[in-house]
Amino acid sequence: MRQRNVDADSVGFLAAPAVSYMLLAFAAPMAWLCASSLLVNGEFGLANYRQYLGDPYYLGVIRNSLLIGISTTLITLLLAYPAAFAMAKCPVWAQSLILALVFVPLTVGVIVKTFGWTIVLRSNGVVNVVLLNLGLIDSPLRLLFTPTALIAGMSNVFLPYMLLPIYSVVRMIDRRYLDAAASLGAGPVYRFFHVLVPLSLPGVIAGVSLVFSLSIAAYVTPLMLVGDRFGTMSVTIARGFLYVGNPALGATMAVILLIITATIVMLSGRVARGRARS
Amino acid sequence: MTMTNKRRDLLVGAAASAAVLACPGVLRAETRELVVSGPAQLSKLFRQVFFSRFEQATNVKILFDEGVSLSHLEKLRANRNRPISSIVMIDDPVMVTANNEGLITPITPAAVPNLSRILPSAIHKDGAWINYMFPVATIAYNTNLLPGGVAAWADAWQPKFKGQVIVPTLQLTQGVLTLIVAAHLETGLPFEQALQNIDAGFTRLKVLKPNVLAFMANTSQAWNLLEQGEGSMMLSVSSQPVAARRKQGVPINTATPREGMFAMPNAIALVKNGPQPELAAQFINALCSDEYQSLIAGNLNSNPVNLHATVPAGFERANNLHVPDWEYITAHRAAWADRWAREIAG
Numbered sequence: 363m364r365q366r367n368v369d370a371d372s373v374g375f376l377a378a379p380a381v382s383y384m385l386l387a388f389a390a391p392m393a394w395l396c397a398s399s400l401l402v403n404g405e406f407g408l409a410n411y412r413q414y415l416g417d418p419y420y421l422g423v424i425r426n427s428l429l430i431g432i433s434t435t436l437i438t439l440l441l442a443y444p445a446a447f448a449m450a451k452c453p454v455w456a457q458s459l460i461l462a463l464v465f466v467p468l469t470v471g472v473i474v475k476t477f478g479w480t481i482v483l484r485s486n487g488v489v490n491v492v493l494l495n496l497g498l499i500d501s502p503l504r505l506l507f508t509p510t511a512l513i514a515g516m517s518n519v520f521l522p523y524m525l526l527p528i529y530s531v532v533r534m535i536d537r538r539y540l541d542a543a544a545s546l547g548a549g550p551v552y553r554f555f556h557v558l559v560p561l562s563l564p565g566v567i568a569g570v571s572l573v574f575s576l577s578i579a580a581y582v583t584p585l586m587l588v589g590d591r592f593g594t595m596s597v598t599i600a601r602g603f604l605y606v607g608n609p610a611l612g613a614t615m616a617v618i619l620l621i622i623t624a625t626i627v628m629l630s631g632r633v634a635r636g637r638a639r640s
Numbered sequence: 641m642t643m644t645n646k647r648r649d650l651l652v653g654a655a656a657s658a659a660v661l662a663c664p665g666v667l668r669a670e671t672r673e674l675v676v677s678g679p680a681q682l683s684k685l686f687r688q689v690f691f692s693r694f695e696q697a698t699n700v701k702i703l704f705d706e707g708v709s710l711s712h713l714e715k716l717r718a719n720r721n722r723p724i725s726s727i728v729m730i731d732d733p734v735m736v737t738a739n740n741e742g743l744i745t746p747i748t749p750a751a752v753p754n755l756s757r758i759l760p761s762a763i764h765k766d767g768a769w770i771n772y773m774f775p776v777a778t779i780a781y782n783t784n785l786l787p788g789g790v791a792a793w794a795d796a797w798q799p800k801f802k803g804q805v806i807v808p809t810l811q812l813t814q815g816v817l818t819l820i821v822a823a824h825l826e827t828g829l830p831f832e833q834a835l836q837n838i839d840a841g842f843t844r845l846k847v848l849k850p851n852v853l854a855f856m857a858n859t860s861q862a863w864n865l866l867e868q869g870e871g872s873m874m875l876s877v878s879s880q881p882v883a884a885r886r887k888q889g890v891p892i893n894t895a896t897p898r899e900g901m902f903a904m905p906n907a908i909a910l911v912k913n914g915p916q917p918e919l920a921a922q923f924i925n926a927l928c929s930d931e932y933q934s935l936i937a938g939n940l941n942s943n944p945v946n947l948h949a950t951v952p953a954g955f956e957r958a959n960n961l962h963v964p965d966w967e968y969i970t971a972h973r974a975a976w977a978d979r980w981a982r983e984i985a986g
Contacts, residue, residue, distance in 0.1 A: 419982050480861065484870050504803060506870065507854045590809045590855035590985035601981070604710060605811045606974035 392620075399613035410614040420598070424618065427595040429509070430516060431578030437517040438524035438573050439566065446528040446565070447558075450535075457533075464522045472519055476586045479515040480506060483587075512587045516577050523576060524569040531565030567630040575623040595619045673701045674919050677715065678729035679906075680706035681881075682940075689939045694926055700919060709734040709813070716743040716911065723911045726920035731813040732905030732966040733973070735769040744768060744909040751921035754928035754946070761903075761963050762945040769909035772927050775880035775942035776958050777817055777902035779895040785872040790895040793821045796875060797844075801851045806862050806874040809855045810980040816969050817876040817902050819845060819976070824899060831900060831962045835969070838976065845984055855985050867892055878904045883941035896958075903943075903961040 402409040414420040449460050467475065482488050485502035493499045505511050539561065543553045581596040590597075595615050602612030678686065683706050691702040707715070709730035716728060716738055728744065738744050747767040749755045755767065762771040779790050785804075790796075796805050808815045823834035823841030834841070853871040856862035863881070866874045867890050879894040886893065908927065910920050926932055933949030936942050943958055944951070951957050 419986075422986070477861070480865075484868065486869070585857055586861060588854075589857065590981070593981060593986060598981075601811065601977065606977045608974060 395613050396617055398609055399617045402610070410610050411618075414611065414614050414618075419593075420615075423593045423595055423598050423615075424622075426509075426592055427578050427619070428622070430512065430580070430584065430594065431574050433513045434516040434520055434577040435524075435570055435574045437513065438521050439570065441517070442521060442524040442528055442569065443562075443566070446525055446532045446562075449525075449529050450533040461529075464525055468522050472582050473586070475519055476515055476583045479511070479518065479587060483511050483514075507588050507591060509588060509592055512584055512592065515583055515587045516580060519580075519583055520573045520577050523572045527568035527572065528562060528565035531568075532562050535561045564634050567634045571627045571630045574626050578623060579619060672699065672916075672919070673703055674727070674916055674923060675703045675705055675725045676727045676729065676923070677705040677707065677712045677725040677911075678727075680708065685940055689935050690927060690932060693932070694923055697926075698919075698922065702923075713738055713743075717741070723914045725911050726914040726916050727908060727923060728911050729772070729906070729908045732764070732769070732771070732907045733813055733970045735764070735905075735907045735909060736967050736970040738909065739765055739768045743912055745912040745914075745917075747910055747921070747924060751918070752925040752928065754925045757930065757948055758928050758933075758945045759947060764907070764966075769907045770924075770928070771903070771906055771945050771963075772908045772924075773906050773933075773936045773940060773942040774903040774945060774958075774961055774963075775878045775906065775940070776894065776961060777814055777876055777878055777904045779873055779875055779897055780866060780877045780879070780882060780892055781873040781895060782866055782869050782871070783891040783893050785869055789893065790873055791898060793875070793897045793899050794825055795897075796851060796873060797825075797848055799851075801872060803851065803853055804872040805848065805851045806853050806865055806871040807848070807855050808859070808862065808874075808876055809857045809985065810973075810977050811857050812859065813905060814876045814878065814902075815980075816964070816973070816976070820902075820964060821876070821899065822848070831902075831964070835965060838972070842979060842983055849984070863892075876902075880904070880941050901958060901961055903963045905963075905966060906942075 397406075399410055400406045400408070449457055452460065483505040484490070485504070485506075487505070489505060490499075490502040494502065535558070539557055540553055543557050548556065579596055580594075581600065584592065584594045585597060595618070599612045599615045599619070602608045602610070602615060676691075683704055686704065691704065694700065695702060705712075705715075705725055712725075712728055712730050713734050715725075716723065719725075720743065728738070730738070735744070745768075746765075747755060747770060749767075755763065755770070758770065762774070764770065779793065779796070781790050783789075795801070807818055810816060810819070819838055819841040820831050820835050821841075822844035823829070823837050823839075824831055826840035826844040827834055827837050829837060853865065854862075856865075859877075862874060862877075863885075865871045867885070869891075873895075877894075882892060882894050908924060910917065910924070914920060928946060930946060930948045930950075933944040933946035934951075936944040936949065937951035937955045937957070943961065
């Protein structure tokens with residue numbers, strides 16, 4: 363017993379540098395942020411939360427952020443899920459090639475990528491030119507500075523974060539499970555929903571948590587693709603801290619954003635554990 | 641300016657700041673370096689036009705710490721007890737805050753004799769800070785789309801410009817100018833009194849919404865939209881970069897709207913307790929001199945604040961630029977920003 367304690371202590375000691383770094387660089391600022399969202403005129407309370415959550419404008423801002431987060435997550439999931447299976451089935455050389463193609467866009471800065479979208483979506487951009495030449499529209503559509511443009515751009519920016527976790531799980535799935543299911547009379551649809559989907563779920567959950575938390579907190583892409591027209595939580599946080607000198611607004615919004623993201627990530631974790639157990 | 645250049649300049653700036661931080665004070669005194677904090681987008685022009693000239697004349701090395709006004713303000717606050725910069729060049733509304741917080745120290749006629757040669761409207765709070773140039777804030781337009789130009793601010797409200805007008809957001813310093821113009825159009829009062837009736841500005845700006853292509857927080861992106869013809873005009877912008885872009889063949893120009901134009905607030909101040917105060921005053925004195933001020937129109941496409949300065953042939957000196965009451969604006973900005981987000985942007 364005594365011996366085991368000593369072991370545990372020495373292992374704990376190894377984590378000390380990381381723990382102290384995280385305490386200093388993450389936990390302390392986070393505690394300060396939470397405290398400043400609770401502090402009103404020198405007293406602690408929920409007044410800030412009551413004020414902002416009772417204001418239809420800020421509820422709209424939270425709704426906008428949730429809308430972006432959920433739409434981006436769903437679109438990237440729909441695109442990445444079949445793609446991950448296709449990738450996993452490719453010969454090894456093709457897998458490496460596709461992986462490289464997925465990684466290369468990640469090395470391009472988000473500003474450059476978003477700026478590219480502003481060119482594509484212009485009235486004389488590729489999308490409008492193609493639609494005009496196909497005779498599908500008579501005059502250029504207004505695409506830039508609309509929520510649709512934002513969701514299209516965000517899905518592009520965050521697609522690799524959905525694809526990679528799903529692919530890494532899918533490629534490890536043992537094909538013999540499918541053969542076994544088939545030998546027991548399961549049809550392709552049944553095999554997909556009852557064998558493949560549950561086995562790929564850990565990857566889906568990792569991808570969903572990543573994309574949702576990144577997209578709900580995105581700042582640059584919304585700013586460049588819709589500007590002020592579509593207020594999001596991250597833009598509101600920046601406004602509070604940087605432009606109007608209202609740290610209470612910034613801190614309160616930041617904590618609300620954190621709670622939403624943490625809830626989604628923890629729920630995903632719970633679903634994953636539940637599935638693993640069953 | 642290309643992205644790579646910007647990044648390189650930024651790296652040089654950062655390395656320079658780091659070097660100054662790392663060096664002991666004695667070493668800094670020996671090499672006679674002057675740290676100036678100022679706007680990143682003007683870094684190259686400042687070096688070409690002013691810094692190289694001053695360095696040659698005085699054997700001083702100027703280290704330019706690049707950034708935006710608000711980041712410089714944060715640095716001034718953080719380094720309050722041991723400032724790194726001697727001089728700070730930021731927008732007037734941010735100067736108001738810096739002055740209220742005691743981060744800058746007055747420029748006196750004793751230390752800067754050329755103060756007597758610049759416009760009284762360029763000297764603020766008894767010399768707490770001064771404007772070193774007045775770029776014009778006006779309307780810029782795409783010459784392919786609007787070959788006839790724009791005659792008035794009121795034109796932006798015409799239905800034919802639906803979805804074509806680019807408007808800077810209130811987060812940007814110049815964003816407030818659109819509100820002042822709107823208040824002027826709604827009330828008929830001069831700009832100065834229109835500012836006191838900003839409600840009217842919100843009312844008139846709401847009517848503009850169908851014509852607005854976007855409310856922009858990023859000026860580079862906004863210029864790009866105008867140059868590419870996605871928008872036909874941009875309100876409340878500094879004319880400063882326009883001349884250089886026109887020379888490169890870009891189809892843009894600035895208007896001279898009949899209601900009047902504004903002075904963009906490019907200000908300079910001495911950092912309180914900053915290093916080398918005499919050298920810093922010497923630089924500001926040089927910047928106010930007839931010689932340096934005569935370089936402003938040709939190189940920076942802006943009005944000199946020194947009326948004795950010459951301007952090249954063909955440069956139209958804009959007299960009677962309106963200088964808004966930035967102190968009043970700074971005091972009300974947070975409340976206006978909140979209204980803007982609710983009533984205008986959404």
